[in-house]
Amino acid sequence: MSSSKTLIKTLIKNPTRIKSKSQAKQLHAQFIRTQSLSHTSASIVISIYTNLKLLHEALLLFKTLESPPVLAWKSVIRCFTDQSLFSRALASFVEMRASGRCPDHNVFPSVLKSCTMMMDLRFGESVHGFIVRLGMDCDLYTGNALMNMYAKLLGMGSKISVGKVFDEMPQRKSTLGSCCVVTESVDLEAETCIMPLGIDSVRKVFELMPRKDVVSYNTVIAGYAQSGMYEDALRMVREMGTSDLKPDAFTLSSVLPIFSEYVDVIKGKEIHGYVIRKGIDADVYIGSSLVDMYAKSARIEDSERVFSHLYRRDSISWNSLVAGYVQNGRYNEALRLFRQMVAAKVRPGAVAFSSVIPACAHLATLHLGKQLHGYVLRGGFGSNIFIASALVDMYSKCGNINAARKIFDRMNLHDEVSWTAIIMGHALHGHGHEAVSLFEEMKRQGVKPNQVAFVAVLTACSHVGLVDEAWGYFNSMTKVYGLNQELEHYAAVADLLGRAGKLEEAYDFISKMRVEPTGSVWSTLLSSCSVHKNLELAEKVAEKIFTIDSENMGAYVLMCNMYASNGRWKEMAKLRLRMRKKGLHKKPACSWIEMKNKTHGFVSGDRSHPSMDRINEFLKAVMEQMEKEGYVADTSGVLHDVDEEHKRELLFGHSERLAVAFGIINTEPGTTIRVTKNIRICTDCHVAIKFISKITEREIIVRDNSRFHHFNRGSCSCGDYW
């Protein structure tokens, strides 16, 4: 008996002396043998079991206790939390309270963590009230856990989910007001304490803490950073310095994303230097932040370098670079890295999917997009709103607006992003009226349109010529929604006016923009001038473009063609000379089509494709038929110093036509043909493909750089308005 007492004393002083399962079991057996398994000694054995993560053994012993002491309770609560059994941890806490035991300070970190993980703010608040009444809010660890809870739960839109267990809680009621939370305690005696919301709660807990350590600072800093309060976050980092606490890997991985957003690569590099000096540059968290920061500052090579030096890579480090590639328009590299990640046995999570899917959207590679969609469903991510929005966008950009709409309609929650994706989808497919009515429906459902949503609805108006509606939306931005019109909105309106033939109005509008117009805004007007054959205005616009961007190829080519079709050879020659002096070469037009999971590319006039003979044979046959039905080649917009016959041959060889022909001869009758082109579809091909769709009885979908054209039975979804 006395030896057991000594043993207990030693163990209380140093319980970690027992380091293995067998040692613990020996001790347990010894207590039983000597008949000294009291509540106290049993609790010690339980705490030893839980320290060794032996939950099963701990619980078996725990159940034998009639009235478990606090040590036993807190051991199992901590163990449940460690093993992610959060609801059981909370249930035990409730039971402990019901048994009349008063928790000591080191129960609360686990309980609060469980509340955080269960996203149960209400319960967490009542625990907080309890802590305050016990006067334990001075405890360092408890305070840190409280801050973490408020940062997480109030930061993410106060999502409250109440687990089953808590229905047994007596008198729990809490009300979220706009500025305060009224909490009732766990106890039957209803006491209330008032706490402000969100980051204010975090700050308040922080300020009341008598002692703070690095973790305390890191927690507030993360809270500020995640709430977008960057100045405050950085101020706290400085304050750490004055309290003699050194920023560590945690601090820096919260601070680095701030520089990503600010795109302040200079400060970011300074931190990178600091990180290297502190020897924490191999930290996975820091590594991914650095990869992301460089990517967001368009220094993707630096991202690659950081990534390649990481000695350990988790799914987030991989994804930082995947997302970085996408953000920098390197879609093929993004897909390649994603494949590499999967090959490296790193399972892509929800975020990874929402990063890569846009790559498929940009490349219009439907087969890859579908494959990813399959992975998404198998991974159980189908209802993730980020992924679903990305899928809606991907399907519509890959030409399948019906699939996009199906996914959209099946989503159980729509936010401004998913609405925008489907509105833009319909806009690009020429369903302007549908897009506009979806925009109205979004507003009716109380989703506030953001700036991107306005870009989408203005684009919709532009593609179908809804001039009055567009003005209404444009003006409502500032008047109703307090949103500033940015370059994109001006560009959309300018584009709309141009397409509608209101060229002078468009010119005035662009000249008076609140934002400095870019070359691309003027370029859309230039192409409208070309469509509406207004050479005089085109010349004025082209000069505007050349002062902003003297190497704008598109403008040179358009002007040359306009001069040519007006027989103004002298001007054309002058412009060509200017191009040659600058060493500018025409970017080749190309189109591509997917066939049996392979992408086939065609460049205009390119005869290198192995199927070229069959393609020509097909085009020749179809051309004869077309001419019988009244097709006349429109060669005005093409080249100039070549004879008619040669021009026709050039038209014949236009990349979109080659791709369409290739698609038709390689698929079953009735299969939809989907072609993507890097620049705007040419007028003559537009006419020709209408004929081809009728003659071959095919639906042909061509995506050019600004929209989709659905050709069916001799007409196009754009109604020739484009």
Added chain:
DNA sequence: GTAGGGTTAG
């Protein structure tokens, strides 16, 4: 007890 990557436009 603390940290990093994501969807819509251009």
